[in-house]
Amino acid sequence: MPEFDNAFQAALNLILGLDSTLVGILALSLQVSLAAVAVGALIGLPLGAALALWRFPGRGAVVVMLNALMGLPPVVAGLAVYLLLSRAGPLGQFGLLFTPGAMVVAQVLLILPIIAALTRQQVEELHAEYREQLQSLGLSRLRRIPTLLWDARFGLMTVILAGFGRASAEVGAVMIVGGNIEGVTRVMTTAIVLETSKGNLPLALGLGLVLLALVTLINGAAYLVGETARRRLG
Amino acid sequence: MPEFDNAFQAALNLILGLDSTLVGILALSLQVSLAAVAVGALIGLPLGAALALWRFPGRGAVVVMLNALMGLPPVVAGLAVYLLLSRAGPLGQFGLLFTPGAMVVAQVLLILPIIAALTRQQVEELHAEYREQLQSLGLSRLRRIPTLLWDARFGLMTVILAGFGRASAEVGAVMIVGGNIEGVTRVMTTAIVLETSKGNLPLALGLGLVLLALVTLINGAAYLVGETARRRLG
Amino acid sequence: QSIGHITLASTTSTENSGLFGAIIPAFTEATGIEVRVVAVGTGQAFEIARRGDADSLLVHDTEGEARFVAEGHGSERADVMYNDFVIVGPVGDPAGIAEADDVNEVFARIGAAEAPFTSRGDDSGTHRAEQRLWEAAGVVTASPWYRELGSGMGATLNTAAAMDAYVFTDRATWVAFRNRQDLTLLFEGDEALFNQYGSVRISPDRHPHLKHDLAAQWHEWLLSEAGQRAIADFRVNGGQLFFPNSQPNVDDAP
Amino acid sequence: MAHQLPELAIPALRFEGASVVHRGQTLLQPLTLSFDGCRRTLVMGPNGAGKSLLMRLAHGLLLPSAGQVYWKGKPPRQAMVFQRPVLLKRSALDNLTYALAVSGTPWRSRKPLAREALARFGLSPLERRPARVLSGGEQQRLALARAWLLAPEVLFLDEPTAALDPASMRAVEAAVVDFHARGTRILMTTHDLNQAKRLADDVVLLHEGRLIEHSDAERFFTTPASPTTRAFIDGDLIW
Amino acid sequence: MAHQLPELAIPALRFEGASVVHRGQTLLQPLTLSFDGCRRTLVMGPNGAGKSLLMRLAHGLLLPSAGQVYWKGKPPRQAMVFQRPVLLKRSALDNLTYALAVSGTPWRSRKPLAREALARFGLSPLERRPARVLSGGEQQRLALARAWLLAPEVLFLDEPTAALDPASMRAVEAAVVDFHARGTRILMTTHDLNQAKRLADDVVLLHEGRLIEHSDAERFFTTPASPTTRAFIDGDLIW
Numbered sequence A, B: 001m002p003e004f005d006n007a008f009q010a011a012l013n014l015i016l017g018l019d020s021t022l023v024g025i026l027a028l029s030l031q032v033s034l035a036a037v038a039v040g041a042l043i044g045l046p047l048g049a050a051l052a053l054w055r056f057p058g059r060g061a062v063v064v065m066l067n068a069l070m071g072l073p074p075v076v077a078g079l080a081v082y083l084l085l086s087r088a089g090p091l092g093q094f095g096l097l098f099t100p101g102a103m104v105v106a107q108v109l110l111i112l113p114i115i116a117a118l119t120r121q122q123v124e125e126l127h128a129e130y131r132e133q134l135q136s137l138g139l140s141r142l143r144r145i146p147t148l149l150w151d152a153r154f155g156l157m158t159v160i161l162a163g164f165g166r167a168s169a170e171v172g173a174v175m176i177v178g179g180n181i182e183g184v185t186r187v188m189t190t191a192i193v194l195e196t197s198k199g200n201l202p203l204a205l206g207l208g209l210v211l212l213a214l215v216t217l218i219n220g221a222a223y224l225v226g227e228t229a230r231r232r233l234g
Numbered sequence C: 001q002s003i004g005h006i007t008l009a010s011t012t013s014t015e016n017s018g019l020f021g022a023i024i025p026a027f028t029e030a031t032g033i034e035v036r037v038v039a040v041g042t043g044q045a046f047e048i049a050r051r052g053d054a055d056s057l058l059v060h061d062t063e064g065e066a067r068f069v070a071e072g073h074g075s076e077r078a079d080v081m082y083n084d085f086v087i088v089g090p091v092g093d094p095a096g097i098a099e100a101d102d103v104n105e106v107f108a109r110i111g112a113a114e115a116p117f118t119s120r121g122d123d124s125g126t127h128r129a130e131q132r133l134w135e136a137a138g139v140v141t142a143s144p145w146y147r148e149l150g151s152g153m154g155a156t157l158n159t160a161a162a163m164d165a166y167v168f169t170d171r172a173t174w175v176a177f178r179n180r181q182d183l184t185l186l187f188e189g190d191e192a193l194f195n196q197y198g199s200v201r202i203s204p205d206r207h208p209h210l211k212h213d214l215a216a217q218w219h220e221w222l223l224s225e226a227g228q229r230a231i232a233d234f235r236v237n238g239g240q241l242f243f244p245n246s247q248p249n250v251d252d253a254p
Numbered sequence D, E: 001m002a003h004q005l006p007e008l009a010i011p012a013l014r015f016e017g018a019s020v021v022h023r024g025q026t027l028l029q030p031l032t033l034s035f036d037g038c039r040r041t042l043v044m045g046p047n048g049a050g051k052s053l054l055m056r057l058a059h060g061l062l063l064p065s066a067g068q069v070y071w072k073g074k075p076p077r078q079a080m081v082f083q084r085p086v087l088l089k090r091s092a093l094d095n096l097t098y099a100l101a102v103s104g105t106p107w108r109s110r111k112p113l114a115r116e117a118l119a120r121f122g123l124s125p126l127e128r129r130p131a132r133v134l135s136g137g138e139q140q141r142l143a144l145a146r147a148w149l150l151a152p153e154v155l156f157l158d159e160p161t162a163a164l165d166p167a168s169m170r171a172v173e174a175a176v177v178d179f180h181a182r183g184t185r186i187l188m189t190t191h192d193l194n195q196a197k198r199l200a201d202d203v204v205l206l207h208e209g210r211l212i213e214h215s216d217a218e219r220f221f222t223t224p225a226s227p228t229t230r231a232f233i234d235g236d237l238i239w
């Protein structure tokens, strides 16, 4: 298929050319998604763990809601953040709209449920094993959270990577709250959409391949770190 | 915030009105995403399990690739499928482009890595526990797959729900391969994008809420089934 | 009663305005042919047609359409209708374009005031028209006041509304657009703002598999009296958005 | 062989009609019992009799379905060695320093204390080994070392020597005696009649979730009150 | 107390310089051994001596880091009861029918056979209980029932009675004798010297990953070849 060949060609040219515009777009993509994952993990991991530990009336509903929010459409998340940050909105005065900051906020909204829901499930399973021992040690639920997150870390790594994948891949949210402004809020996915709408399909695919290559690099680094740590544990 | 109130109002009206167009769009959304999840699970679960079981040179690279593909942008998946199914493409003669079938194919591409990567991780952990016993029973790796998938089913439920969320939320792929044709390939997310581009933000948000409500219902049903089964197991 | 369907590649501005929703039923009624509209960016619409994935094309980029036919992808092109571009901006009108005499002055004033302006920046028909006007006004656009969004018309309007920026848009999208916030129509009516839509038939030689018979009926219907009347009858809030201007028997490469 | 030591001020643990019912099945019949003083109580009975359930009730890991389990007075500091030890996915040493951290031991003294405990249970060479790959007996000893480190006032031991070699078993029994001598109340299960004879001040016998007898060790082994006890001591109490 | 029965045609299992090294640490020194005939071999030694490693090598769950472990002739049908039984997340009955399904038993006969095995190990009332909530001893008995069902030609038992009450232990010992009488070769570990004396045809003693002695039971217990064996039998072989 000539298009796919062209796409690989385009990707190669893009990488070899190391066009400064492309580098800027790539860097922004990475910054936004990594920031979103960092915030998402910082909130989502303890949140998911807490939900695994506490029993309370309505817990089932919360779990269902969280699972369902894994299906929050990026466009909807983007719209909600747009309305919040828009000049007429409640947080309008901060002038965050159409800035990378706004894109991070929208992506956090998207990946928080993914990280929290998958964390809940994994921590719940580990806690089934640890519960009696930790309770015997007199650990309050709150203090069990770091222990469980730490001991589940190899599994949670994949969860965080799923969140990162979601953030780096989505376009609906960043498009609306970022506005795809050239040089300011244009990221890889919005650039791909733009090229697609221009009919530049090989270039669009090529950009996609470049993005995937970058994401793969990051995944590879995470894998190496994980495997090294795991090997030390036998 | 008036927009959010309007959005809830719009959602309510949409639901109460039970407009036949809306019902059609909702039904198509559901059909496409459920079909994609079914196919994705049918392939992804055994694939992930196999990857958990077999050791071979280059396995690490495959795992990294799979994890990275969780970050496959919907637009890129859409483009790739578009080029394959386009008249000028290798599968052009089947006339699948701009049909729900094409949308299913693109979504399968998106969620397969998610299901397979998360399954791999969970099955790997269960297998660490079961390995010696299953090997002692003389089970080949192939025959261990159904056993492990069955015994990991409660955790895998959340994985499948993550895949379903991804499918029902994305817009990039279905937009390109479906074309958002009214009455034929318009689904909830593409309708939301359309309304957004018309500046109908409350309606767009309202549609988003309706979609989320539907997704929540399905998650609730899955939760009830899961909890009932789990309770029977102690 | 349906005898089949055709796929029509078109742009979001026509789709967003609701035009197709108004005229296609009349066509289907008359011929039993269903029309499935794939509304995308101008470039993407050409690309879809070029690849043989659409049976017909309706866009507003006369130059591009001509090239499409000249390159052999299209067999026939015809004017169908026109509307016009308008310039909208914040009610406060910081660059004072409402008082401008012609469109050149509008762009000159915005450039001089360095007032925020959002451009589609997506190489669409609208975007190209806008760029020609900047050039004509002798303004060199530059960030940060000039924002290239790389978005569709609707998305660009949403962004402009939130940024209180000027924006160059086709009238149809603007009239149908609901999230105006502080935006208002500030300038219209210059001849240079003319926006021509054309229907293009795809070459049967290039793509013999397409439904050329049905597509021909669509093309002819658009140019026919019935089609032209349907276009003229389409109103939003009582206002006419598209003005039919087919010239019977004028076709082929211009 | 009742072991006489000054009875320290450990509050009494009371079971009052405490039962365990799970999905309609009564696993532990209503139990009324009192564990007073700083004694070494051995809980015995066939598999599935409810020994581990009783231990978990006593340690507060399980709430009775009916009735009550409570301490008369302030609940004492407790630790438990489980029948199937749960070790964290960390090294042997880290498992111990973790327990110390939880119990509030200052950072500086954790490692020395943990190493001491490892040495006491013959695990010194294994300190860096992941706890989960230790042999069955090593894991059990690590769990004992962890409980030992916590210096509890009440120590629950659920078949703590089941996986141990004869010498280790003797060492652990010595450790139990030692614990007790330092004022720790012992509640322990075992299937080993000789071990029970060596260690028990008093014995609780359970059978099919029911309390058969609770009496002083001497009495229990020489003049049992119940024919079931007799059968148990003779090894005749079969499924 | 060597047990004399017609030696059935079970091929011999050979260890030839087989060792286990893990991340630079030698867990099992190169081992050369041969297990012939239909005997009951007891593997003994202190915690961490390498008994479980040896069992896993023999059963083929672990490949030696160096040297070889192989059957002279066609590998026989084998089953193993692990020191820490691994039960599937299913009911007790389903754990057994699963094993039968795996071994190719026709669907119709699975349940009756499984019920028979449950009855034999005193687990009948528990057939619908999830295997993971069974008591320690019940789990061990379920694992034994599973192995029993598979009617193996060689049976590996890793401390199979550690969690059992005295009566159950006797019943399991009887089952082992029974197995053997039906022609099954037994390779078993235990910490219980008396049990070893009751069951062993021959004994392997390991210590710190090294083979100390492999001799007939009679010889082993009465005139041990090594001073380490002496110390072990006297219960003096301490960490």
Ligand SMILES: Nc1ncnc2c1ncn2[C@@H]1O[C@H](COP(=O)(O)OP(=O)(O)OP(=O)(O)O)[C@@H](O)[C@H]1O
Pocket: B234, D022, D027, D045, D046, D047, D048, D049, D050, D051, D052, D053, D054, D083, E126, E129, E133, E134, E135, E136, E137, E138, E163, E165
């Ligand atoms: N969560 C549970 N659900 C159902 N039954 C349970 C549960 N926990 C324990 N049981 C049952 O309760 C009974 C008592 O269990 P327990 O663990 O107290 O026995 P035990 O006396 O400690 O036996 P062992 O000597 O084998 O350790 C057993 O028959 C067991 O199957």
Ligand SMILES: Nc1ncnc2c1ncn2[C@@H]1O[C@H](COP(=O)(O)OP(=O)(O)OP(=O)(O)O)[C@@H](O)[C@H]1O
Pocket: A234, D126, D129, D133, D134, D135, D136, D137, D138, D163, D165, E022, E027, E045, E046, E047, E048, E049, E050, E051, E052, E053, E054, E083
């Ligand atoms: N995967 C592993 N990684 C590191 N060390 C291991 C591993 N498996 C076993 N060991 C070590 O090898 C030694 C022998 O273990 P093994 O389980 O064979 O002992 P054992 O003789 O069965 O002891 P026990 O009587 O306690 O069951 C132990 O010191 C153990 O810590």
Ligand SMILES: [Mg+2]
Pocket: D051, D052, D053, D083, D158, E135, E136, E137
């Ligand atoms: Mg127990």
Ligand SMILES: [Mg+2]
Pocket: D135, D136, D137, E051, E052, E053, E083, E158
């Ligand atoms: Mg062992």
Ligand SMILES: O=S(=O)([O-])[O-]
Pocket: A073, A074, A075, A169, A170, A171, A172, A173, B074, B075, B169, B170, B171, B172, B173
């Ligand atoms: O829904 S997406 O924005 O990921 O296409």
